[in-house]
Amino acid sequence: MLLDSLLTDMAVGWRNLGRNRKRTALTWGAIALAQAALVWMTAFMNGYQADIFDTLTGPMLGHVQVHAPKYLDDNLVERVLPRADALEKAIAGLPRVASVSPRVYGPVLAAQKQMGHVAMVAGLDLALEDRPGGLLAGLPARELPGRGEALVGRELARSMGLKPGDTLALMGQAADGSIASGLYRVKGLVETAVEPLNRNGILMGLAQAQDLLAMPDEVHEIVVKADSPADIPGVAAAMRGLKALSGDDVRTWDQLAPQIASILKVMGHFNLVIMVLVFITTVAGVANTMLMATYERGHEFGMLLSLGCRPGRLSRMLLMEALVLGLAGVATGTALGLAFTWHQRLDMSAFFGGKDSFAFNGMNMSLVIPYIPRARDVLMGVGAVMATSALACLWPARRISRMEPSEALRS
Amino acid sequence: MRLPSLLPALLLLVPFPAALRAAQAPPVRQVTRMLDDLFRSKSSLAEVELVSRTDTQDRRLKLRMWTKGQDRSLIIIDEPERDAGTATLRVGNNLWNYLPKIARTIRVPPSMMLASWMGTDFTNDDLVKDSSYEHDFRFGPGAPSRDPAGWLYTGVARAGVVGRWQKIEWVVDAEGSLPLLARYFDRKGLLARTMSFSRVERMGGRLLPTLMVLKSVDQPGHVMELRYLSARFDIPLSDDTFSLSRLERR
Known part of the structure; x- marks a missing residue:
């Protein structure tokens, strides 16, 4: 009715x-x-x-990051996460963890001839970073750097006059306090989603950067991605509860980039x-x-x-x-x-x-x-x-x- | 005068040695020349041990250092073995590092002048800019210093001088012939580091403080010790000693 x-x-x-x-x-x-x-x-x-x-x-912060205490304050090369392999495995074994990416960073002087240029070595798990959402997403596998090779950020390459095939000399401080130096062939020039890497970055395989900076089984950063953004708090809490990470600095993306x-x-x-x-x-x-x-x-x-x-x-x-x-x-x-x-x-x-x-x-x-x-x-x-x-x-x-x-x- | 009003004046006098109370402060020029020449003279060759302690690691380097005038120097690392042969050459405001492992010389760009020298608390700028207290700073007359006991000279950077330090305070001994302490103030006028001088020994025909301890205010726990093992002054050194070709031939 x-x-x-x-x-x-x-x-x-x-x-x-x-x-x-x-x-x-x-x-x-x-x-x-x-x-x-x-x-x-x-x-x-x-x-x-x-x-x-x-x-x-996606490419840079991930959802959760782990560093040694104080690393984010002063970025000192000697503030490392030891037993990196075991840490990676422990994190990868947690529920709702999609990927675990270890990274190594080291400020260096880079020179093609004699003039030094300020640069930053980034040691990456190339196979992981080459996937969608990684730092090197979309780069064909044949263009990834091999032993004795490195990729150079496009802007850095322009300011240094570098082109693929050139030889690059690097000098910096190793994690054990010694002087790090090495010669690398420029495999290619890259443009990533992370501007500082385009401006200063020298990207190479993780093991190679660990060799250069005297960091056997040590890394500066572990980048973790959860299955979905909704899983981030749970994954971060589980990581903080891991015995292997006790005392380490575990932060979520919004703690790492509060302004954004x-x-x-x-x-x-x-x-x-x-x-x-x-x-x-x-x-x-x-x-x-x-x-x-x-x-x-x-x-x-x-x-x-x-x-x-x-x-x-x-x-x-x-x-x-x-x-x-x-x-x-x-x-x-x-x-x-x-x-x-x-x-x-x-x-x-x-x-x-x-x-x-x-x-x-x-x-x-x-x-x-x-x-x-x-x-x-x-x-x-x-x-x-x-x-x-x-x-x-x-x-x-x-x-x-x-x-x-x-x-x-x-x- | 009543006793209470005399007390502050008496207390001020107590810590100073009697000799200082009676003596005149050494002339500023004598002190700045001493500071400029003590470790360098016209030319010098020294063996030095450098120990760097931070909250994460201890590091020990053994170095040989050549200087000629105030703008040429060469430093070669002898120890530890893995860094042996690494060298730094300074000519004027230019700085080069030679890396024996890769047989390459890299010039340090101006933007890296404030970066650490070879991972120590010294900066590249310290090697280049530490040129002349007499010419780069305007020092006032000496005043009595209580801790350490001696004469305090305050030097303010002269207008137009580009450098890290706005002000440097030097405390020298009663005769003005040896440094005891230096306090470095940054461009904001804040105390950035102190360097103390001790273990006075005769070396190369002159009395020298052979131990220098550098402490950075903004890096608590960082201590660097520079120990002179031997030193010779006013030795003949050819200009070629400070050339790039010689650096790479070593």
């Missing part, structure tokens, strides 16, 4: 929207535009956040700002439409009240009219928003001279952002529009409830 009544009210509401088509179209369009903007903006922000998170945690983590958090609040704009647009549009409807249809309402229709029924009809208008607008807006974002990406390279990335805070941020529309954001818009449509009826409904039929008939 109630359902029949609601459906009737809905049908009446839909028909009433056709009385002033221009006004209805304007309100419909405004709601649709606001919802489309919400879907587009949230999809862009989701994509941008995901891109930053992947860039940050804050930026990502703030970006999440942008969605709320867009949501408020949708609220305002909907309230203004729907309230205006409904209020005008009550003024224009005073005579009709008076007649209905005289015939015995209760004010509550009239208010419900008005509410249905507003909800139908909101629903039509939000459906159109959602369709529009999804059409612009579903399997689409925003290419901003044209604004940056054709470059597909830019350096920020040591990372190469992509200028081609994939849109990631999420059901949660779309439903948030739908809910906001429906709620504000209902709210926008409060004033007109109050006016109807106070209406005198005789006065309304004369209007």
Whole structure:
């Protein structure tokens, strides 16, 4: 019975929207535009956040890192994690751990002829770093450096005038305090997602860097990736509980890069700002439409009240009219928003001279952002529009409830 | 004068040796020349043991050091064996390191001047910029020093002099002939390190403090000792000693 009544009210509401088509179209369009903007903006922000998170945690930081105590304070080459093989195995054996990547770093002077250049040796597990999400992702296996070979960051190579096949002399301090030196053939020039490595990096196999820096079975850093971002706290807690890591410094990505983590958090609040704009647009549009409807249809309402229709029924009809208008607008807006974002990406390279990335805070941020529309954001818009449509009826409904039929008939 | 008002003055006098109370501070020029020449003279050759202690490791190096004038020096590491033959040549403001394992010479770029020299608490800049107290600093007259007992000379870097130190305080002995302590203040005016001088011995025909202990304020637990094993001064040294070709032929 109630359902029949609601459906009737809905049908009446839909028909009433056709009385002033221009006004209805304007309100419909405004709601649709606001919802489309919400879907587009949230999809862009989701994509941008995901891109930053992947860039940050993918090749360089990982999800969790282990260092020797104080290493992150002074980066001294002698602050090493001993028994690296055993540590790696212990971490890899934990649940929800996707990968474990050991790394070695050493500041060096690099020279092709005589002039020294400031550089940083990075010793990497090349097989791991060559996988998607690694520092060397996408580099063909034949281009990975072998024994006596190294890859050089493209900017460093440019400033040193290096090209593949050249010989590079390195000098630094080894972890045991002795003087590290070695000659390496430049296997290739690389551009990674990590800007400091492009600027100063000399990348080589882990064992080779351990030889150069006198670090047998020792590393400076172990980078761990969890199966998914949601698993990070659990993996970090399990690592902190490992006896083999007791006393070592275990930190999650947001502890390692708190500034970027804050930026990502703030970006999440942008969605709320867009949501408020949708609220305002909907309230203004729907309230205006409904209020005008009550003024224009005073005579009709008076007649209905005289015939015995209760004010509550009239208010419900008005509410249905507003909800139908909101629903039509939000459906159109959602369709529009999804059409612009579903399997689409925003290419901003044209604004940056054709470059597909830019350096920020040591990372190469992509200028081609994939849109990631999420059901949660779309439903948030739908809910906001429906709620504000209902709210926008409060004033007109109050006016109807106070209406005198005789006065309304004369209007 | 009542006794209480005399007390502070009396207390100030107590720690100073009687000789210092009576004597005049040695002239500034005599002190700065002594500081410039004591370990170098016109030319010198010294054998030195350098011990570096940090919270993570102890390291001992044995070095031979040649100097000529104030802008040429050559340091060769003799021990430990794995680093033997590694050499640093300084000519003016230029610094080169020779690495015998790979038979290569690498010039230290200006951006690395504040980096550690061979993993010690000395910086490359210490080797290059430690040129002349007489010319690079403006020293005020000596004032009595209580700890250690001697004369305190405060030198402020002259305008236009580029270097790590804004101010250096030297405490020298009563005669102004031997250094006892140096305090180095960085460009912000903060104390960065102290170097104490002790174990005075006759070496190369002159009295020298043969042990220097360097402590860095910003690196607690880091101590570096420089021990002179032998020294000869004003020996004939050809300019070729300080040439790159000679460095690589060693």
